[in-house]
Amino acid sequence: MEAAIGAASWLVDKVVTQLSDELVAAYIASTELGLNMEQIKRDLMFMQGLLHHARERRDKSNPGLQGLLEELRKKADEAEDVLDELQYFIIQDQIDGTHEATPVVDDGIRGQVLHGRHALRHTIGNCLSCFSSSSSSSVPEDANYPHHTAKSRSDESDYVGKLTFNRVDMSKKIKSVIEGIYDLCSHVSNLLKITQPEERRVLSLKRPPTSSTITQNKLYGREDIFNQTLDDMCTIRSETLSVLPIVGPGGIGKTTFAQHLYNHKRTEAHFSGNKTWVCVSTNFDVVRLTQEILMCICQNRNEESSGAHETSNLDQLQKSIAEKLDSKRFLLVLDDMWRCSSEGEWESLLAPLKTGEAKGSMVIVTTRFPSIAQMVKTTKPIELQGLEDDEFFTFFEECIFGQEKPACYEDELIDIARKISKKFKGFPLAAKTVGRLLKNNLSQESWMEVHERNEWKNQQDGDGIMPALQISYDYLPFHLKKCFSYCSLYPEDYRFGNLEITYFWEALGIIAYGDQNNKADHVGLKYLNELVGNGFLMKEGDDSRPYYVMHDLLHDLARNISSQECIDISSYNFRSDSIPQSIRHVSITLQYDEYDQSFERELEKFKTKIDIVNLRTLMLFGKGNANMTFFKDLLKETRSLRVLFMHANSPESFPHDFFKLIHLRYLKLKIPYGVELSLPNAISRFHHLNFLDLGNSICILPKDMNRLFNLHLFLARKELCSNIPGIGKMKYLQRLEEYHVKKEDIGFDLSELGDLTELGGELTIFNLENVATTEEGNQAKLQLKRNLRRLTLIWGAVQQTTGSDVLDGLQPHYNLRALGIINHGGPTGPGWLCSDIYLSIIY
Incomplete structure (x- = not known):
C-alpha cells in the first residue's frame, strides 16, 4: 500500500507542477474547454496533501483504495504524457517562431480563429478518410500521435520535418485526461480522509534491543582488524576521550564485532571493569541515554539504586555520571545508533564523560550510517566489509x-x-x-x-x-526512496557517475524539470551524498573523478522494492510468470552472445504482460553483438519513453518511427569502436532532451542539432560538440570544452557563445584571430559565465595587431580559477587581468 500511495502521490505532484506552468495554463484557458482549472487545481492539491500525509503513515492494505490508486496512477501517466506533448509543441513554436501551440493570451479573437482553423482541418481530414478506398493504410500507426512531414528512411537525406500540431485533438485529450483525474479525486480523497491516522513510520521503526552478551561464539574472518582495534583500545592515549565508530550496512556484523571487543579479557583488564553498553536504536534522546548510562554505571559498581537515574533533570544526571566515574578510565558502547540531530546534541551527551583527568577512555559507536560515523568520530572509523x-x-x-x-x-x-x-x-x-x-x-x-x-x-x-536492510530503506525520506529504487535498473556493481545518475533521476521526474533555483546537478549531488551518508551507496575513486557503487545485497533490496514498477532482465533463468502489468521501467543486461529458445519464449510472453506503449524507461546493457530483436521490438512499440539506453551499429538500429519518442529526456547510445555512424535526423526533434551521451564514438550529427533547445549535457568527442552550427540556440548547455571561431562558415561567430550562460568547467576558444574588435569580444559574454573554472584563449600563429583590444572584451567572470592566453600578439595584457579577477593559474 505504501508503494501505491507513494507512486500515486509522486505522479499527482508532477501533474500539478505541469498544470502550474504558465504557458500550459494559458493554453488550456485559451481553448475554452469548459474546465474550471482553478477548482481542479485546488482539488488536485487537496488530494496531493492527503496523499503526502498518507505516505507518512503505516497504512494497512485497503483493496478498494489500492484499486483506485492504480486507476489514478494510470490517469496521471496519461495526463503527464499529454501535457508533456503540449509543452513539446510550445517549445517547437519557440524555436520556429510560430504560434501553433503557444497561447495568444492577449488576443482572444486570434486564439479562437486559430482553434477554428484547426477544427476545420480536423473535420475535412476525417471526411476525406471516410471516402478513401485505402483509409486503413493512411491512418497513422497511433492516431493519438502527431504526424510529421518526414521522408522515408530510404531517402538519402533521412529528413524529418516539423511535427504537425493538431489543436483540436490536443484540446480533446487534455480535457479527457483532466476530467478523468478529477473524477477519481473525490473517491480517493474520501477514502484517504476516513482512514484513521496512525503513528508516523519514523516513530514505528522498532529495532530489537541488543546487549553486550556474545551471541556468536567465534568471530569469523576478522582476526586482523579485530586484533589491531584491540591494540589501539588498550594503548594509553593522550586524549581524555576518543570516539571509534564501527560502520557498515545492516547484517554485516557490527554488533557481533563490538560484543567481542567488549568482552575480551584485555579490554576487561585495561578498563578495570568500567564498561557500559547502551542500545541507542532510533530514539536518540540525550536525557534517556544519560539516564541509561548512569543506571549501568551504578549497576556495574553494585551500588543500591538511589533513584538518581530516574530524574529527567539533565544537569543532575550529568553531575552524577561525572562523580561516579571519578577520573577512572572507562569504555562506553553505543550500539545501533540511527540518528543524532546535530553535533550539539552529540556533544551534550558526551559532556559528563570528558570531565575526568584519566587518559584513554573510549566510546565505541556502531551504526549503519556513514554520515553519523563522520559526525562522531575522533579516530578513523572501522568500515566493516563482507567476509572473505x-x-x-x-x-x-x-x-x-x-x-x-x-x-x-x-x-x-x-x-x-x-x-x-x-x-x-x-x-x-x-x-x-x-x-x-x-x-x-x-x-x-x-x-x-x-x-x-x-x-x-x-x-x-x-x-x-532483507528485513534488516528494508528497515534502513523505510527510514529514508520519500525522494531518496525513489532515487534508490530506480537504481535497481542498472546492473550489479555498476559504477554511477554523478552527472549520469543525476540526469537519469531528472528524466524520471524525481528532480523537478528545469528547476533554475536548484540546478539538477547540484540537487543530484546532494541526493547522492545523502544516499552515501545513509549507507546505500559507496563513493569510490579520487576527488577529480568519483563514482558510486551499490552493494549487491542492496541492489537486491532495490529490485524487491521497485518490483511493481521496474524490472531488470539479467538472468538466464528469467521467468515472466508473475510480471505485473504496472511495469513502466525495463532494463536488459545481455550477458551472452546467444540465448536458448526457452529464454526467448519467456521474453515474448513478457511483452504480452506489460503495457509497452506506456513504458518510461528502456535500457540495454552488456554485449552489443547479442541478439537484440526483443529490444528492437519493444522500441518500435513504445511511445512514452523518458530514458533510452541502446546499442547502435548502423542506421537500421533505429526504428523507422524513431521521431515519435518526443518525450525523451535521456539518450545514451553505445556505438562499437571504429564504426562511423550517421545519427538519425529525428534526434534533433527531441525538444525535451536534457542528456545525450555518445561516449567516445565517431558520429555524424544532424545539421540542425541546435534545435535541441533543452539539452544540458552533451557527452561526446570534443570535435563533435564544437562543430554544431548555431550552438548559441542551445542556451542551457553546461559543457563545451572547445569552440572554433570561423569566418567563412555560418553559425560559428564568437557571438554564438553569448547566450550560453550555463557553461561550466573548461572552455578553450580557438581562432581568435578571426575576431577584430572589443565589441565582438564582448558578444561572447564571458563575464556572465559564472560556472567556468578554466578558460584558454588561443590566436592563430599569424597574428593581427588587434589582439589586445579583443582581449579587453573577453573578460571572464571572477569565479574563474585558471586562465591561458596563447599567441594573442598584443603588446600588453587586458586591464581586467590583475584588478577584477583572482586566478590560481595563469599560463
Missing part, C-alpha cells in the same frame, strides 16, 4: 549444520552450498538467514530451488537479511 570467501563459507556451513555435517554433504550438497554462498558477498546475517532455510530440507532439489529462485529474498522474519 573461504571464511564466509566456513561460517555458512556452521549456520546450516552447527558442528556436525551429514554424511551426504560432501558428495551431494557442498557444490550447491558454494554457489549459494557466493550470492551473499560475505554478509554474516545472510548466512544465518539462508542457513535456516537450508537446514530444514537437506536435499539437492530443495537446495537448488533456493539457489535458483532466491527464496531467502522473500523471507519476512524480523531477523532475516
Whole structure:
C-alpha cells in the first residue's frame, strides 16, 4: 500500500507542477474547454496533501483504495504524457517562431480563429478518410500521435520535418485526461480522509534491543582488524576521550564485532571493569541515554539504586555520571545508533564523560550510517566489509549444520552450498538467514530451488537479511526512496557517475524539470551524498573523478522494492510468470552472445504482460553483438519513453518511427569502436532532451542539432560538440570544452557563445584571430559565465595587431580559477587581468 500511495502521490505532484506552468495554463484557458482549472487545481492539491500525509503513515492494505490508486496512477501517466506533448509543441513554436501551440493570451479573437482553423482541418481530414478506398493504410500507426512531414528512411537525406500540431485533438485529450483525474479525486480523497491516522513510520521503526552478551561464539574472518582495534583500545592515549565508530550496512556484523571487543579479557583488564553498553536504536534522546548510562554505571559498581537515574533533570544526571566515574578510565558502547540531530546534541551527551583527568577512555559507536560515523568520530572509523570467501563459507556451513555435517554433504550438497554462498558477498546475517532455510530440507532439489529462485529474498522474519536492510530503506525520506529504487535498473556493481545518475533521476521526474533555483546537478549531488551518508551507496575513486557503487545485497533490496514498477532482465533463468502489468521501467543486461529458445519464449510472453506503449524507461546493457530483436521490438512499440539506453551499429538500429519518442529526456547510445555512424535526423526533434551521451564514438550529427533547445549535457568527442552550427540556440548547455571561431562558415561567430550562460568547467576558444574588435569580444559574454573554472584563449600563429583590444572584451567572470592566453600578439595584457579577477593559474 505504501508503494501505491507513494507512486500515486509522486505522479499527482508532477501533474500539478505541469498544470502550474504558465504557458500550459494559458493554453488550456485559451481553448475554452469548459474546465474550471482553478477548482481542479485546488482539488488536485487537496488530494496531493492527503496523499503526502498518507505516505507518512503505516497504512494497512485497503483493496478498494489500492484499486483506485492504480486507476489514478494510470490517469496521471496519461495526463503527464499529454501535457508533456503540449509543452513539446510550445517549445517547437519557440524555436520556429510560430504560434501553433503557444497561447495568444492577449488576443482572444486570434486564439479562437486559430482553434477554428484547426477544427476545420480536423473535420475535412476525417471526411476525406471516410471516402478513401485505402483509409486503413493512411491512418497513422497511433492516431493519438502527431504526424510529421518526414521522408522515408530510404531517402538519402533521412529528413524529418516539423511535427504537425493538431489543436483540436490536443484540446480533446487534455480535457479527457483532466476530467478523468478529477473524477477519481473525490473517491480517493474520501477514502484517504476516513482512514484513521496512525503513528508516523519514523516513530514505528522498532529495532530489537541488543546487549553486550556474545551471541556468536567465534568471530569469523576478522582476526586482523579485530586484533589491531584491540591494540589501539588498550594503548594509553593522550586524549581524555576518543570516539571509534564501527560502520557498515545492516547484517554485516557490527554488533557481533563490538560484543567481542567488549568482552575480551584485555579490554576487561585495561578498563578495570568500567564498561557500559547502551542500545541507542532510533530514539536518540540525550536525557534517556544519560539516564541509561548512569543506571549501568551504578549497576556495574553494585551500588543500591538511589533513584538518581530516574530524574529527567539533565544537569543532575550529568553531575552524577561525572562523580561516579571519578577520573577512572572507562569504555562506553553505543550500539545501533540511527540518528543524532546535530553535533550539539552529540556533544551534550558526551559532556559528563570528558570531565575526568584519566587518559584513554573510549566510546565505541556502531551504526549503519556513514554520515553519523563522520559526525562522531575522533579516530578513523572501522568500515566493516563482507567476509572473505573461504571464511564466509566456513561460517555458512556452521549456520546450516552447527558442528556436525551429514554424511551426504560432501558428495551431494557442498557444490550447491558454494554457489549459494557466493550470492551473499560475505554478509554474516545472510548466512544465518539462508542457513535456516537450508537446514530444514537437506536435499539437492530443495537446495537448488533456493539457489535458483532466491527464496531467502522473500523471507519476512524480523531477523532475516532483507528485513534488516528494508528497515534502513523505510527510514529514508520519500525522494531518496525513489532515487534508490530506480537504481535497481542498472546492473550489479555498476559504477554511477554523478552527472549520469543525476540526469537519469531528472528524466524520471524525481528532480523537478528545469528547476533554475536548484540546478539538477547540484540537487543530484546532494541526493547522492545523502544516499552515501545513509549507507546505500559507496563513493569510490579520487576527488577529480568519483563514482558510486551499490552493494549487491542492496541492489537486491532495490529490485524487491521497485518490483511493481521496474524490472531488470539479467538472468538466464528469467521467468515472466508473475510480471505485473504496472511495469513502466525495463532494463536488459545481455550477458551472452546467444540465448536458448526457452529464454526467448519467456521474453515474448513478457511483452504480452506489460503495457509497452506506456513504458518510461528502456535500457540495454552488456554485449552489443547479442541478439537484440526483443529490444528492437519493444522500441518500435513504445511511445512514452523518458530514458533510452541502446546499442547502435548502423542506421537500421533505429526504428523507422524513431521521431515519435518526443518525450525523451535521456539518450545514451553505445556505438562499437571504429564504426562511423550517421545519427538519425529525428534526434534533433527531441525538444525535451536534457542528456545525450555518445561516449567516445565517431558520429555524424544532424545539421540542425541546435534545435535541441533543452539539452544540458552533451557527452561526446570534443570535435563533435564544437562543430554544431548555431550552438548559441542551445542556451542551457553546461559543457563545451572547445569552440572554433570561423569566418567563412555560418553559425560559428564568437557571438554564438553569448547566450550560453550555463557553461561550466573548461572552455578553450580557438581562432581568435578571426575576431577584430572589443565589441565582438564582448558578444561572447564571458563575464556572465559564472560556472567556468578554466578558460584558454588561443590566436592563430599569424597574428593581427588587434589582439589586445579583443582581449579587453573577453573578460571572464571572477569565479574563474585558471586562465591561458596563447599567441594573442598584443603588446600588453587586458586591464581586467590583475584588478577584477583572482586566478590560481595563469599560463
